[in-house]
Amino acid sequence: MSKNLTKRAEDYSKWYNELVVKADLAENSAVRGCMIIKPYGYAIWEKMQAELDRMFKETGHQNAYFPLFVPKSMFEAEEKNAEGFAKECAVVTHYRLKNDEDNPGKLKVDENAKLEEELIVRPTSEAIIWSTYKGWVQSYRDLPLLINQWANVVRWEMRTRLFLRTSEFLWQEGHTAHATKEEALEETEKMMHVYADFAEQFMAIPVVRGTKTDSERFAGAEETYCIEALMQDGKALQAGTSHFLGQNFAKAFDVKFANKEGKQEYVWGTSWGVSTRLMGALVMTHSDDLGLVLPPNLAPIQVVIVPIFKTEEEFNVISKVANELVSQFKKLNISVKFDNRTTHKPGFKFAEWELKGVPTRIAIGPKDIENKTFEVARRDNLTKEIVSSEGVITYIATILETIQNDLFSKALHYRDTHITEVQNFEEFKDVLDHKAGFVSAHWDGTEETEEKIKELTKATIRCIPLNNSLEEGFCVLTGSKSTRRVLFAKAY
């Protein structure tokens, strides 16, 4: 249990890897780079999905489903996008197995069942979707198309880590088509804000909203908006992106519409996505050396009730009270578990539910029944309170909200105290080496400088923050004139 969990200060990376497995979120599979999302982890992902799906629908989007496979010739139609993903594509070349005569009971690929054209397992679906949109759009009346897809995608990664970087991952990808550039840009920004609101209000993760530099932009996009979060080790994590595609995919797939004047124009596009990577961000933002810390909005179990008893009679009395609480919590849609296992001691259970990040715990012993009080513990700050049994339901409902807010405030404080303005490269390196976090620095705007800084420090430009005010200055590396600061950081 948590006793065996590596401490964050010792080895943050090891702590993360262990915690994901020990808390039953996910594990590695026998398939290189592909993970198994276990029921407890998947329950958290389902809560994320439900809320995002609600937000997408509220902003006018509909779900649909497009094929897993993309024929190679279609995949390569938008050249920049294809080039960007070419090195990580899983390719289907055959469609049949047959008995291996040399190894009875074994199978081998049937060479007679070679596909005429190879199929790419989608690393992203712009190609297949824009080739479809061609058939859906004739006139301005068919626009906008506001479509989202929940799907699995495959990007063949060489170095993988549970949730953060896996060869297969789950995500949603929005793909919209518009009559005007302005409308597409508005959509791109809107969805970035949807993601930011979701991260902050639902996951309690503060994010910086910004745009990517040319070199970090999505392949095939004209502008990439992003939300960037900061993990407890001072490394940044890109939590979601929203791309303005210009007319690139419309041109590659010949998607035109007749405008109100009857003139043919190319359609404007956007795409945007978040993935199971958010699970990694969730773990790394809030959790501690005892295990997961989950924001109440995302906790599969929001309150656990642990009985403290010696005799069967005590257990029966406590169970009656606990079951009554369970039904009251359910009425309020508070998800509750009464841990009535008789095979484990309370101390074991406390540690287990702490490891799993359950936000609140009610302990009930014979004395509590007598005194009409319960001991209520908060997972986030590990405090305990004695609460009257009458008021406990309201108390829990209230502190669940408090915890949600406190987690955000705590993460926000950490983030805000880890955005450091520097004036020169010495300071820049010093912050990265001794403090970490975001470094706010002037940059001359060239790709060469960006690349050089990455070489020297491993830090990349995470984003050009949206709220950046113009400010005269000089590039930290080259000393050339610069008009605004950008955010650098080492990143996941």
Add this chain to the structure above:
Amino acid sequence: MSKNLTKRAEDYSKWYNELVVKADLAENSAVRGCMIIKPYGYAIWEKMQAELDRMFKETGHQNAYFPLFVPKSMFEAEEKNAEGFAKECAVVTHYRLKNDEDNPGKLKVDENAKLEEELIVRPTSEAIIWSTYKGWVQSYRDLPLLINQWANVVRWEMRTRLFLRTSEFLWQEGHTAHATKEEALEETEKMMHVYADFAEQFMAIPVVRGTKTDSERFAGAEETYCIEALMQDGKALQAGTSHFLGQNFAKAFDVKFANKEGKQEYVWGTSWGVSTRLMGALVMTHSDDLGLVLPPNLAPIQVVIVPIFKTEEEFNVISKVANELVSQFKKLNISVKFDNRTTHKPGFKFAEWELKGVPTRIAIGPKDIENKTFEVARRDNLTKEIVSSEGVITYIATILETIQNDLFSKALHYRDTHITEVQNFEEFKDVLDHKAGFVSAHWDGTEETEEKIKELTKATIRCIPLNNSLEEGFCVLTGSKSTRRVLFAKAY
């Protein structure tokens, strides 16, 4: 619109293919055999998913996610299962593309990026899941495992049809592990009943519950339970299956547990699934020559409001009333659309919403406003009623329930009058040729006879119904003694 829809009596198969596309449910993609599920079709699928997911969770199951790919050596471990699916496996052999020097701007498979071991795109997930269960099960305390997965699977089909048979399809697959044979059998049957209840109560599709013969059984299972529905053309459709796997997969993947006495035993397994094929069953059970007929439980729009107006003033008055209705329907969770397009005539709208199967329609003209009445039309039986504007909300709520029940009754009547008992092979053929539907016949229990009947008539044994009473008789083909009747039919 429906004017152009082929009539069922003319060509049922063509009617189906056209309807699926015209009603915006799905379309074929550029990828052989893979479909695109369009937003309207996907919205119906989402409603199915939500209800099934609720039912699975209510019966103690949790969702998880396992990899898309299965290494070949793992795939072939359970030999019968592997053999059963070998001929329809999409195989990933490479993990990278590179620039094609001979064709600038084009890509080709990088031969240096050949996988050491081929990966099968899952046609079903028993192999990958049981290889994982090995790590999850040590003791009887770890059992049962009750897990479900929502996923896409690929079976390379040579002849495909939208929803009914596609190379990629969406489904859920439950995979459970148990300490005893009895418990696994109980689970297998339970899930068949969950499917049957879902089909009947939610989709309004009556089904026969039964077991498959040896030849129709799932590869790797010891018993396959199924639910069989009857389409309007008298052909059967397998709507869901639940498999008792015995210890086959436990043995193939060495999944053992220590029982209460500390002795090692193999685990018992089940698996069960339904897919987007259900969409096909839905269309073919209820729809008519005007288009879709959707049971209210599954209709993305349950009531559509169409304004009848000439002047803008009339339109404004009607809109006010309609918007008021919309907000009242929303309060009752009745999904409603006010079709306020000014670009289309009422007749066009009527036909469009009929084609899309919206269960009820309210038409509002200036006269209706004056008389405080609305015209309400039912999609299922095409009747119209004049309803007082005051009572219209309650009226719609009530007829939505009525329609749900009536659709089931109508389908049940059709089904029940299309189960024909026959005594000999002449009658058998005659029913298939002139009446269609299920043929209830004695069968000698041999695979040879089953095969011969299939050759002669194209009919297969759909199932051995669960409620079959024992009855002495003689096989319709061979005249050999038989103890019970089974259900034959031509099938999708």
